[in-house]
Amino acid sequence: MKPLGSPLPAFDLTDTRNGSLVRHTDYAGRPVLVMFLCNHCPFVKHVREQLATLGREHANGPLAIVAISSNDPVAYPDDAPARMTEEAREAGYTFPYCFDPSQDVARAFDAACTPDYFLFDANHRLAYRGRLDASRPKSGVPVTGDELRAAIAAVLGGRKPSEQQHPSIGCSIKWRTAVA
Numbered sequence: 001m002k003p004l005g006s007p008l009p010a011f012d013l014t015d016t017r018n019g020s021l022v023r024h025t026d027y028a029g030r031p032v033l034v035m036f037l038c039n040h041c042p043f044v045k046h047v048r049e050q051l052a053t054l055g056r057e058h059a060n061g062p063l064a065i066v067a068i069s070s071n072d073p074v075a076y077p078d079d080a081p082a083r084m085t086e087e088a089r090e091a092g093y094t095f096p097y098c099f100d101p102s103q104d105v106a107r108a109f110d111a112a113c114t115p116d117y118f119l120f121d122a123n124h125r126l127a128y129r130g131r132l133d134a135s136r137p138k139s140g141v142p143v144t145g146d147e148l149r150a151a152i153a154a155v156l157g158g159r160k161p162s163e164q165q166h167p168s169i170g171c172s173i174k175w176r177t178a179v180a
Helices: 042-057 081-091 104-109 146-156
Strands: 012-015 019-023 031-038 064-070 097-099 117-119 126-130
Touching: 019 031, 042 064, 042 081, 081 097, 117 146, 126 146
Parallel strands: 031 064, 064 097
Antiparallel strands: 012 019, 012 097, 031 117, 117 126
């Protein structure tokens, strides 16, 4: 897991919802939640409604939320940018849903899976990295977002979240294979 206190990696990506450019510098002085998602992963589908709710709750507040998909769209066409546009609309995402064509942004974050969450404080230092909550598909545990929500509340309140953080579990990021 990326060490707490790490700086927010630079990014400059296109929001598939509307074609606008989203840069890390757009959020200077604001806490930022960066979520690595994709369309086809059953773990993301399991929490999709909670993510949309979280986005609506913070749409006009101090917390910026950005979702990024870094999956290889050739091997996984459901994760292609055009499909991301549809997913954002169907899910009701109010936050940017950006495509990482080079996969360099995912590497800079040390993102491992979808979903994977990285919460940075207003100074853009990593305060939380891990899971939404203890729920998993078919686990019977309700999706509440309690672990990420507690971290967000701490950051928004000027406090550090608990250092006891559980890694996110999901589908591995679908890396492009190198062509010789």
